[in-house]
Amino acid sequence: MATIALVDDDRNILTSVSIALEAEGYKVDTYTDGASGLDGLLHALPDLAILDIKMPRMDGMELLRRLRQKTDLPVIFLTSKDDEIDELFGLKMGADDFIHKPFSQRLLVERVKAVLRRAQARETAVKTGGTVAKSDLLERGLLSMDRERHTCNWDGKPVTLTVTEFLILYSLAQRPGVVKSRNALMDAAYEDQVYVDDRTIDSHIKRLRKKFKAVDDSFDMIETLYGVGYRFREE
Numbered sequence: 277m278a279t280i281a282l283v284d285d286d287r288n289i290l291t292s293v294s295i296a297l298e299a300e301g302y303k304v305d306t307y308t309d310g311a312s313g314l315d316g317l318l319h320a321l322p323d324l325a326i327l328d329i330k331m332p333r334m335d336g337m338e339l340l341r342r343l344r345q346k347t348d349l350p351v352i353f354l355t356s357k358d359d360e361i362d363e364l365f366g367l368k369m370g371a372d373d374f375i376h377k378p379f380s381q382r383l384l385v386e387r388v389k390a391v392l393r394r395a396q397a398r399e400t401a402v403k404t405g406g407t408v409a410k411s412d413l414l415e416r417g418l419l420s421m422d423r424e425r426h427t428c429n430w431d432g433k434p435v436t437l438t439v440t441e442f443l444i445l446y447s448l449a450q451r452p453g454v455v456k457s458r459n460a461l462m463d464a465a466y467e468d469q470v471y472v473d474d475r476t477i478d479s480h481i482k483r484l485r486k487k488f489k490a491v492d493d494s495f496d497m498i499e500t501l502y503g504v505g506y507r508f509r510e511e
Contacts, residue, residue: 278392279303279320283313283339284328284354293326296381297388310334314342317349324350324392326384337369344370350395350439352387354379372438374476390466394439416449417511419497433491440465441484444477445508448498453510455501481506 280302284290287308294304305322307313311333317325325343329336340351352373372391375384414421418431426442428435437445447464448456456464458477465480481498488495497509 277301277303278323279305280388281305281307281313281317281322281325283307283310283317283325283331283336285309285331286328289328289354292381293384296385300385300389302388310336310339314339317343318346321347321349324352324388324395326352326354326388328354330356340369340371348436348438350391352391370438372440391439394443414446414449416452416508417497418492419449421446421449430488430491430495435487435491437484437487441480441487444480445484445498448506448508452508455505455507457505461506 280297282290282293282297282304283306284293285308290306290308294306297304305316305320307316310327310331313325313327314334327336327339331339336353340353343349343351348370350372351370352375353371354375354377356377372395373387375387414423420429421427421442423446426437426439428437428442428445443465444461447461461477465477481500485495485498488497499507499509501507
């Protein structure tokens, strides 16, 4: 049974979301502000956290920043529909997904399942170790990716990616020169036909570029074809 931490100052959301998640068999821990959420999450680390952005005492962004200093716990943000700046900043800090308010309980449950499934697959691969199948290793020039161990290196230097970032990059690098539409990248990163909008994919791409430029300022392997999509540059 996976444990999910829900941090939100809206008690109606805490109640309704808890009921929906518990109906799916999850254990839910709830917190009404960021400060108590941080204490609780670090004391008993859950499998996934759902964080509201605008909260008293400590907002969701600051909570995520402090969590990222100690853990790569999967995080889904709840945000107002028009908070594009918040979404971009949250992705930059390492959020795995966003859900815009108001949202359906079914959408949230499916997003939770998708993020947990990807995170659990990564954790299992890291714990089991063993021989890696050749098909799970991908090398493209200076890029090296190991799907089973969820590791990524550029010119021998490690690049730490979230689950979603890893899946998007892996999809692009599998076929250099081939343009992948945003819809195709959504399908690669989000299972079960879970909807995300174009801005979310664009934000993940921006975050990927920034992470690789941090280890190699000349990195330019992810190309944008405006109005079409993205591709991994051919050598």
